[in-house]
Amino acid sequence: MKARDLMSRPVISVRPDDTVREAVTRITEHGFAALPVVDEGGQVVGVFSESDAVRVTMRAGDGADHRGDLVSTAMSSPVEVVTPGTDIATVAERMLAGRLRCLPVVEEGLLVGVVARRDLLRTLLRDDDVITANVRALLDDYAGSRRRWTVEVTGGAVVIGGEFADDAERAVVAALAHTAAGVTAVELRPVTSLSLGRDD
Known part of the structure; x- marks a missing residue:
């Protein structure tokens, strides 16, 4: 498996001349731990992470509001990148060794994707496990986070009981179950409250 097989795209990124406030807003809106920083030409020049955001807000203890500072003053740089053809094992080694939240994927110098830690975690799960998690999340959301059904894939x-x-x-x-990616069939197995207590 290569980086191209699991990288996220289109890529959410920030610019060096964006403010820290704008970058933090983008991180929180999209639920990422870090974002690549790209210049006008699409070249990766850094990475702005949650840690960088915290560091800015705690900077120097001078009492000033640094949320208006530019991303270029807070981003991590230089940044390590990989290509779409980089093997996933190599990607994982680099992320672990550098304690990186994400690795930008570049082709001919331009940003084409990002591999985040959560992308790597997906490769550790079987496809059925991913489908189970997605269907369960959909059903829990529908039921108001009260787990009412079992899910087996x-x-x-998918079998829902x-x-x-x-x-x-x-x-x-x-x-709802049919909307989850990878679902090929859905079977419902109703269980009554009377049968739940039976031993046979």
Whole structure:
């Protein structure tokens, strides 16, 4: 597996002349731990991370508000990059050795993607595990974070067990499960409250 197989794109990035406030807003909006910093030509010139943001706000203890400082004054640079053809094992080694939150992926000097730690974690999971997690998250969100159903996935086929209020709810649950990437089939196995306590 290569970097191109799991990198995130399109890439959310910041510019050196953006303010720290703008960069922090982008990080929090998109849920990233770090963002590449690119110049006008699309070349990677640094990385701005949550740690950099914290360091800026704690800078010198001078009482000044540094959120208006430029990203170029707070970013980590020089930055390590990889190419789309870099092997994932090499990517993981570099990220661990450098304690990096993300590695920009460049082609002919231009930013084309980013490999984050969470991208690497996905490679440790089987596809069915990823589908299970996605379906469970959809159902938990629908149920108001109250876990009401069991989810089992084998070869992309999803089996959802539990109690369903009515046919309409069964239809909604099945439709939600079908929206998860990689799902090939959905089966609902209703379980009544009476049968839950039976031993046979």
